[in-house]
Amino acid sequence: MIIVYTTFPDWESAEKVVKTLLKERLIACANLREHRAFYWWEGKIEEDKEVGAILKTREDLWEELKERIKELHPYDVPAIIRIDVDDVNEDYLKWLIEETKK
Template identity: 70%
Template sequence: MVMVYTTFPDWESARRIVRALLEKRLIACANLREHEAHYWWEGKIEEDREVGALLKTKIDNWKAVKQFLKENHPYSTPAIIRIDVDRVNDEYLKWLLDVTG
């Protein structure tokens, strides 16, 4: 299992992309949370609101999820961060593997 972390500029784009990933069975689920972001962009410090997404999937889907995000993400330079999960309860992992095929 892996989790993929990314952020979106708004709820609409986050929901649209998460829904597409779910429909393609590339992810089993996603958690979305709005947060305040502080970051460097084009030589200055920016502050904004973003929607953070934690996408849960099997390791075999990592490349496809990453590619889908690169092709469909509204940001020109999105964060697409893979977090390897080395421990997860058996029941959850079974469910995740079942729904992602």
């Protein structure tokens, strides 16, 4: 299992991408949270609201998921960050495997 973290400019784009990834069985679950973001862009510090997405999937779907997020994402340079999961309860892992691409 891995967790993939990315951010979106608004709820509409986050929900659209997450629902597509769920329908395509590239992820089993997503958690969305609105937050304030501070970052460098084109030589100056920007401040915005963003929606952070925590996507849960299988390790073997990483490359396909990463490419699909790039295709669907509204940002020119989206953060697509893989977080390896060292340990997870067996029941959750079994569910995640059953719900992602066969």
